[in-house]
Amino acid sequence: MTTPVTSSEGGHPPLLDLKSVSKSFGGVAALRDVDFSLAKGEIHGLVGENGAGKSTMMKIIAGVHHDFEGQMLLDGREVRFRSPRQSLAAGIGMVHQELSVVPDLTVAENVFLGSQPLTATGAIDWARMDKDARAQIASLGLDIDPRTRMGSLPVGIQQLIELSRVLFSGARIIILDEPTSALSPPEVERLFKALRQLRDEGRSLIFISHFLEDVLAISDRVTIFRNGRKVATANAAATTKDGLISQMIGRGASELSAGESAELTGNASKRVMLAAQGVSQGGILKDLSFDARAGEILGVYGFMGCGQIELARCLFGKLPLDSGTVQLDGKPLPLASTAAARKAGIAYVPENRRMMLFRTEPVYKNVSIAILERIHRLLVKPQAERDIAKTHIADLQIRPPNAEMEVGQLSGGNQQKVALAKWLTHKPKVLILSEPTRGMDVGAKQDVIRIVKALRDQGVAIIVLSTEPETILTLADRVVVMKRGRVVKAFETGHVEKGDLLAAA
Amino acid sequence: MTEAAKPSPKSFDWAQFVRSQLRNIAPLITLIALFVFFSLASKSFLTLDNFVNILAQVSLTSIIAVGLTFVILTGEIDLSVAAVANAIGIVMAFFTLQPDYANIQNVPVPGLVAVVFALAACGALGLITAFGVTRIGIPSFIMTLAMMQIAAGVSAMLVRGQIAYSFPMIIQTLGSGKFMGLRWLIVVAVVTLLIAHLVLTYTRFGRYIYMTGGNRDAAEYSGVNVKFIIGSVMVISAMLSGFSGMLGVAYFGSAQQNQFDTFLLDAIAAVVVGGTSLFGGRGGIGNTIIGLLVLGVLNNGLDHVNIDSFLKILIRGLILLIALIVNVYAQKMRDSSATTE
Known part of the structure; x- marks a missing residue:
């Protein structure tokens, strides 16, 4: 099942070595018998679907979970971190997907949060803090006054600054969870340049992402997870995106199970109930347009952070649009408040x-x-x-x-x-559902699917937003794929598979 | 409901019941305990006359406390109630013909017009608060603190340190007159409490108030116009405070600055001691009535047992502290018993 892993770097012992690690939560196995090794001075990509076990393994390495089976070796010595603090002390730093900056503090204060340099008298050394912060973010190609308020900067820049905190903490091993999801292409390039530089200095990085192009572009090796097991570790140079996708999904087209493929039945002759034109919001949604038709279920697929949540909130009047228009049944949709949207005929179930x-x-x-x-x-x-x-x-x-x-x-x-x-x-005329079946058992899922389809048959326009391809493919008559705040692909009719969605996003 | 869904009498879980009802039970026990204590400690406490006295003493507070109950149920607070009451009492006096010795430069109009002006003034103050809280986004704690100062300023400007003595006929009657031997003030307070209870329990607006306080996000995601609800309770609170202020000056027989200062703490204490959650969504007029009676019995009873009047203040403070502890504790117990995820 698992490919035996030896260090690929000419016989040096790996810096970090996990041996047959297993972990389960209340009887449900999240990781099964996983081997994983990280060499000194490499960038190691980690891919897999939601729930494949990537996060669980990273949490073991970062000391969040410590009651696992198997062994973890750092520099050849067995370790078991009891807390994130211990992991940090051993030189392992992690950048989480969710932004954790303090918007009301300055850039420099954020960079040195909790570790401000002090003067001889014990006061904060502001001059040194500003100087060091400026140098640190400059190495990511950012020319920003360290006294700027964090919250006034675009989200992508904030994320880079947060990354810099861990990148320059002196950690030997740096774990990056979805670091590029909110970044624009030039920002991704800056980040990659900094990551390569760190690698060349001899640090080791683990790069987790749904953006397979990014993983292949930056990684030396890639490890693929599926259903809590490691499928393979491969050289990135010898791997393609399609190759990764088929290993993540684990089956050829002929053996797809329910929910992993669908025959779409989009019907352009149906009445357009909701039409969004050029919708932009808060730097997250960018000039986004799509239609939802009466009596049809529109699936909106995208990775976490692609702007789905913001889109749904905008359509229900919870977030104000910066620009663009939304029409309901040919008339402008009032979006001043959720009450106005509800009265107009919009319903929304958040995730x-x-x-x-x-x-x-x-x-x-x-x-x-x-x-x-x-x-x-x-x-x-x-x-x-x-x-x-x-x-x-x-x-x-x-x-x-x-x-x-x-x-x-x-x-x-x-x-x-x-x-x-x-x-x-x-x-409602339009029903918006975010992650309608997340965390449900099979029976409950079936009930919800039945109800949603019955509503569709009564002529309601339904919009299902999900980060899980199975949810989309089980429900949708038509699919659009979102990526970084834009609609990048639409599937109207015909056969579509999970791999197609993953490839488009 | 099926039989199985009902808990059978045998398996009735008393501990669970007490936990979930703590915020209602604790104030009631406090009231009974105080009542029994003062009845035993003083001969003059347990008489019908004294009971009517207690009611009259809490009537003005109760009208303010009703508005405050609406506000606190949404999870907000209004610190301007007493200052608004004072200002509106003075506004009404300002528009009423005063005797020569009052020495106030005022603008007399017919009595009913003065009442209308006063009501319009408290409506305006309420709207300003509502605008600040819902449109500008100032936390109600700060906004009403500012409004408290503004209302005090209005009072100061209009009377300039003087005292007004005469008020429109209708207010004079309601504030200090009697109706079949009973003070009109008590009748007005009871009617206000009753209407407020009906609004909170049986109308859509009342339901929205509870839902907004219970989970503001969920109310908004259910398409409730949360800003409108919060703005409305701010206006209601100002209107009832103003109304209480009008009756109050008639009850006292004079209108002057700083006359209502004790009413802010009393009204908040009544609502909170009664068990309405400071976090919103739990409680109601029933709780406020118990809270008012606890305060009324305490204030009145302490006079009957001949206690050091300085100690009185301390005792009131301690009772309020205990009520706050029970309030927060009840919230925590509910939260933990309702969490099954």
Whole structure:
């Protein structure tokens, strides 16, 4: 199953060596018998789908998880980090995907957060801090006054500055999780130049990314993960993007299982219900255009950070558009507030249930909140609310079937169903679903898929946004692929496979 | 509901019930304990006359506390209530013909017009607060702190250190008159509490208030116009404060600066001691009524037991502290019992 790994660098022992490492969470295996080695002075790419085990392995290396099976050797000595602090002390630095800068502090303060240089008297040495910060970010090709407020800079620049913090911390091993997702091509080039320089100084880097071109461009070797196992480690120079994709997916086209391919049935003659033209927002969405048609499910696929979340928030009036127009059924869609968008006929289920539910309120009040104005006259009618809730509880098979139960006491999948139920009586013209089946068991997934398709058949225009190709391919009649805030490809009809989506994104 | 979904009497989980109802049970027990204590400690406490006294004493506070309950249920705060009450009482007096000895340079208009002017003034102050909080995005704590100062400034400018003594007839009646032997003030307070309870419990607006306080994000993602709700409760709070201020000056028989200073702490204490969550979304008028009675019984009872009047202030502070601890604790217990993920 796993390719035996020997150090490729002429017999030197690897700097970091993991031997048959396994890790499971509550009986579910996240990593199975994985070998991984990192040589001194190499950039090692790491690819795999969501949930393939990349993050779990990095968290073991970074000391977040320590109750794993197997061995981890650093410089030939067995180590087991009990905390991120211990890992850091051993010279391992990690840059997480989520930006963790303090927007209200200056660039220099961010660069030296928690480790400000001091003068002899114990005060912060501002002059030295500014000088060092300037030198440090200049090596990434950035000419920025270190006294600029962080929040006033574009997201890509902020990310580079955050990277510089770890890059120049003196760490021997640097783990980068999706460092390029918010960067523009010239920024990626700057980053790569700095990474190569660090490699040439003898540091070792692990580069995790969904952007396979980036991985191949920067890495010396690439390790591919699938379903918690290591599939292979290959020389980047001898590998192609398609080769990586087929190893990540693990099957030829003939053996794809359900959800890994689909026959699209996009129908251009259907009425356009929602038309977005040239939508831009906050430097994340860039001149984005697409249509959603009545009676069709439009899948919007893209990697994390591609702007899906922002797009959905914009269409529901939660984030203001910087430019562009959105038309609903031929008329401009009012987006001043979520209330305006709801009244116009937009419904939205965000990716995070907590953002959507009133956990200490009973199920029926959660379900009725979006439609109160329809079922009340002067006063609210709790009995009507309960009746509506009971219909949905039966329809969506919410367990336990109790309209009085506090939503916070339901299981995750059932909470998701309540979030969906909220919009079913609203009868929206457009239903926007972010990650509609994430974290659900098989049965719950089937219920949600059935309900969403039934709504589609009633003529609702449905937009499903997901970072999981399976979710998109299971539901969508038509697919658009987003990349760095733009729509880069559209699939209208015909056969489409997971690999096609991965290749386009 | 099916039989299985109901907890059977035998397996009724008392611990769970107390945990989830702590914010309602604790104030009620406090009230009963205080009532029993003062009844035993003082002969003059437990009389019908004294009970009516307590009600009259909390009536003005209760009208302010109602507005504040709306505000706190959304998770916001209004620190300007007492200052607004003071300013509006003075505004009304400013538009009423004063006796010669009052020595105020004012603009007398007919009584009802003066009332309308006063109501318009508190509406305007409320709208300014609402605008600052929802449109500009100033935290309500700071915005209402500014409004407190603005209202105090209005009071100062209009009376310039003087005292006004006469008020429109209708307010004079409601504030200090009697209705079938009962003070009109008590009737007005009870009606206000009743209407507020109905609005909060049985209207869409009331539901939105609870939902906004319970989870603002979720309310917004459900298409509730959260800014409108928060703006509205700010206006309601200012209006009720102003109304209380109008009745208050009639009750006191005079309008002057700094007359309502103790009402801010009393009103906040009543709402919080009653068990309405400072984080929003939990509680209601029922809680506020209990809180008002706790404060009323405490203030009144301490007078009956002949206690050091300086110690009185300290005791009130301690009771408020305990209520705050229970409030935060109740929130934590609910949060943990509602989390199953």
